[in-house]
Amino acid sequence: MKRSVSAHLELFLHxxxxLIFSIAVARGAEVDEALTLTSNGEPVEAHEIIGRHGTRLHRLQAAPGPLVLDYTAEVSGHTATVPTHVLDxxxxxxxxxxxxxxxLFATARSEFGGATGHELVDRVVTWVGAxxxxxxxxSQPTDGAVATLLARAGVCRDFxxxxxxxxxxxxxPARLASVYAPGxxxxxxxxxxxxxVEGEWHVVDATGLAPRGSMLRIATGQDAAGTAFxxxxxxxxDLRRIAVTAVVDGLPHDDRAQRSAALRADCAQDAKIYPQELVHLVLID
Structure with a gap:
């Protein structure tokens, strides 16, 4: 499986x-990549900082005026699994x-009490998706989980x-990951x-907007505050323009599809909503 991704940002600094960018594919991938930055039409360089879970940050002190970032990467195969520390x-x-x-303690216990392991995770993700x-x-950039629950609407970070x-x-234990998502x-x-769950991290996506098996990790953190691009x-x-691409030459099979489909049907019926594909559990790079 080969994945090709890119990001183009146009900024204006007052x-x-x-500036700290989190747009590069996380460490551990066999990646062929290029990062270019221009400030007022002149090339500038950023300093790379390696964070937790292989997150790669690029930092620079930039002058007032326009700044353009271009990033491209090609990744073949899968990346190495990041070891889990007890503090994680x-x-x-x-x-x-x-x-x-x-x-949300009382809400969670009343809705999902009794379920454990993968079944519990499946039910939570499917419930949110439905x-x-x-x-x-x-939603607003400052909205959290409680605001999303009350509004019953949002974008991917809200889900x-x-x-x-x-x-x-x-x-x-649960965390947020920013990713490139082909599809x-x-x-x-x-x-x-x-x-x-059971000693491993699994990605879950209640939006169902992209195949999880082709995703490429960018950053990992407690929530969006730690994964902002x-x-x-x-x-x-000012962010004047943003363009992101992500394509893949083949998608892996997800062996949890049948079980997830049954759970989706149950939760959709309860909520009187009939969602598209909502949840699979798979490891991501």
Whole structure:
């Protein structure tokens, strides 16, 4: 399986700013890539910082004016599995800024009490997919899981935050991952949740908008605060244009499809909603 991805960002800086980009494929992949940055038409270089779980950040101090970033990467095969540290499991059980698991404790227990393991994760993800509508622009950047539950609408990060918060409230370690997602429509950076079950991390995507087996990890964190594709400090920055591509030459088979389809049917009937493909559990690169 070969995956080709790219990102093009056009920014305008209203003053000198410290920029941190999280757009590169996570460490561990056999990748052929290129990253170019120009500030006011002149080439500039960013310093690479390796974060947790292979997250690669690119940081630079940029002058006022236009700045353009172009990133391309080709990845063949699968990446190495990132070892899980005992602190990962502890950290990803705690409430966080966008995943208020402590607030959702009673809701989670009343809806999913009694289920365990993969069945519990499947039910949470399917429940979220059946009750939250994907509506572009429906949420604010500061909205968390509780706001999504009340509004019953959001974008990919909102789905992921709600899944993560509910799982943590049920004592399942869960985290957020930003990914390139071949097959996503409309194409953009994508956010999914990951659940720690039976000693392994599994990706779960309640939106059902892209095949999980072809996704490429970019960043991993407690929530969107730790996986944003751009962070800026020191000056206002306008995002003038963004274009993301992700294609794959073949999709892997997902052996959980039959079980997930049955769960989707149950939850969709309960919610009087008939969603598209909502949940598969697979490892992602």
């Amino acid at each position: 003053g000198e700013a410290d 499991v502890i950290d990803y059980l705690r409430p966080s800024r966008y995943c208020e698991s402590d607030t 009750r939250v509508r994907y509506v572009s622009g429906a 992921a935050h709600l899944v993560v918060a509910l799982l943590r409230a049920l004592d399942v 996503l429509s409309p194409m953009d950076f994508h956010a999914v949740a990951e659940a720690y 751009l962070s800026q400090y020191g000056a206002a920055v």
